[in-house]
Amino acid sequence: MGLEYLYSIGLDVNDVESLKANTDDNTYSDLTLFEPLVSLNIKYMKDFGIKNYTDVLIKYPGIFLRDSESFQNIFSKFDKEDLIQKVAKNPAVFKKMVEFVDNN
Numbered sequence: 001m002g003l004e005y006l007y008s009i010g011l012d013v014n015d016v017e018s019l020k021a022n023t024d025d026n027t028y029s030d031l032t033l034f035e036p037l038v039s040l041n042i043k044y045m046k047d048f049g050i051k052n053y054t055d056v057l058i059k060y061p062g063i064f065l066r067d068s069e070s071f072q073n074i075f076s077k078f079d080k081e082d083l084i085q086k087v088a089k090n091p092a093v094f095k096k097m098v099e100f101v102d103n104n
Contacts (some may be wrong), residue, residue: 003028005035009042011054018058030065038064041071048075049084055091063098074101 003016011019020028031038041064045053057064064071074097075083086093 002032005039006042006057009039010046011057015054015058019061022058023061027061027065031061034065037068040068041066044068044072044075049080050087050094051084052088052091056087056094059091060095060098063095074098077101 003019006016006019007013019031023031042053042057045056050056074094077100078097083097
């Protein structure tokens, strides 16, 4: 058991290796344990129109461990096209959006 399920969501071998290298043991364990939740959140981000969702996942995997309602709420707080454009330019913007929603 591991992160192999990510291949069916659109990640490739290099993406998964990068994710493993950039993830602490607890987060890695949670990513494997909560496969359905992580898959649902990735699919939601992908379907929303974030084309570089793999970059966001690799850099900020903990965000994908949020319950799906909380995860989807982040997207509802911002203009869709603006969010897509900003995250495309810089995946760190999504982390800042998460922090904004959590603190407001």
